[in-house]
Amino acid sequence: MHWNYVVALVSLLLMGPLTVDAAEKTCRGLEVKDLEDGCTIINEAPLIFKDLKDEALIKKKTETISIIxxxxxxxxxxxESFEYLKNVKRISNNKGPAIIFRKNQKLKRFNFAGLKYLKGDPVDVVFEDDHFSSVGGSSSESFQDWMFLEHISRSTHHRTEKCSKQFLEVRTTKESTDDAEYKLPAIIAMCVFALLFTVSLYLTWHDFYHRKSVEKNDKKTTKKKNKKSSEAGTKSLEKSKSPATETPTKSKSAEPTGSK
Structure with a gap:
C-alpha cells in the first residue's frame, strides 16, 4: 500500500507540467477571425481586430486568450464597445505599441478588466485617427476606461507620474489631415452651389409666374377692349339703320288774284 502512494505521487509530479503545457496553446498573431480555436498565448505578430461582423465567432476565438x-x-x-479581451492578463510588444486603436468610427468604450500588465515600445497605447480620442475626455465612462489602462501602464512601469507620454500617444495622420483640408472646401463649395441653384430656381419660377400673370392680365385687358369696341360698333350700326326724323314745313296757300 505504501508503494502505491509513492507511485501515485511520482505520477502526479511527472504529469503536472505536462497537464499545464497541454492547457496552453501558442498561436501566431493574425486577424482574429482566422485564429485557431483554443489559443492562450499570441506571439510573433499582432492580434488584429478588423472584420467583426460575426460576433459569436470572435468571442469564441478570444475567450481562452490570456497573454498577447x-x-x-x-x-x-x-x-461602440470593445469587450473581446476582458479576460486577457498581459499585453506587451517590444516592437511597437501594446495596443493600437486606428480609425474606429464609433468606438466609445473598451473593457480590459482582467489586464495586469501593459507594456509597449516606445509607448503603450496609441489612438490614430480614432473616434475614442475625441470622446475620451468628455464622457465619464470613456474616461474611466482610459484611466484604467493608464493605471495598469503606470503599475507595469513602476511610475509615479500619471498620464505619462510613455503611456499614450494620439496621432493624426497626414492623410486624414489632407482629407479634412480637402473636404472642408468641397463641402463649402457644395453648399454655395446648392444655395445659388436654389436662388436661381426661385428667380426662374418667379419670372415665369410673373410673365404668366402679365400675359393673363393683358388678355383680360384686350378682351375688355374688344368687347367695348364691339359694343360701340353695334350701336353705331343700329343708329345708321334707323329712319331720319323730319319736321314738316307748313306752306302758305297761294291766294287767287282778282277784283272783288
Missing part, C-alpha cells in the same frame, strides 16, 4: 506578446490592433471597426 506582440500587441493588439483594433482597426476600422464600427463597434
Amino acid at each position: 506578446e506582440h500587441g493588439v490592433e483594433v482597426i476600422e471597426t464600427n463597434i
Whole structure:
C-alpha cells in the first residue's frame, strides 16, 4: 500500500507540467477571425481586430486568450464597445505599441478588466485617427476606461507620474489631415452651389409666374377692349339703320288774284 502512494505521487509530479503545457496553446498573431480555436498565448505578430461582423465567432476565438506578446490592433471597426479581451492578463510588444486603436468610427468604450500588465515600445497605447480620442475626455465612462489602462501602464512601469507620454500617444495622420483640408472646401463649395441653384430656381419660377400673370392680365385687358369696341360698333350700326326724323314745313296757300 505504501508503494502505491509513492507511485501515485511520482505520477502526479511527472504529469503536472505536462497537464499545464497541454492547457496552453501558442498561436501566431493574425486577424482574429482566422485564429485557431483554443489559443492562450499570441506571439510573433499582432492580434488584429478588423472584420467583426460575426460576433459569436470572435468571442469564441478570444475567450481562452490570456497573454498577447506582440500587441493588439483594433482597426476600422464600427463597434461602440470593445469587450473581446476582458479576460486577457498581459499585453506587451517590444516592437511597437501594446495596443493600437486606428480609425474606429464609433468606438466609445473598451473593457480590459482582467489586464495586469501593459507594456509597449516606445509607448503603450496609441489612438490614430480614432473616434475614442475625441470622446475620451468628455464622457465619464470613456474616461474611466482610459484611466484604467493608464493605471495598469503606470503599475507595469513602476511610475509615479500619471498620464505619462510613455503611456499614450494620439496621432493624426497626414492623410486624414489632407482629407479634412480637402473636404472642408468641397463641402463649402457644395453648399454655395446648392444655395445659388436654389436662388436661381426661385428667380426662374418667379419670372415665369410673373410673365404668366402679365400675359393673363393683358388678355383680360384686350378682351375688355374688344368687347367695348364691339359694343360701340353695334350701336353705331343700329343708329345708321334707323329712319331720319323730319319736321314738316307748313306752306302758305297761294291766294287767287282778282277784283272783288
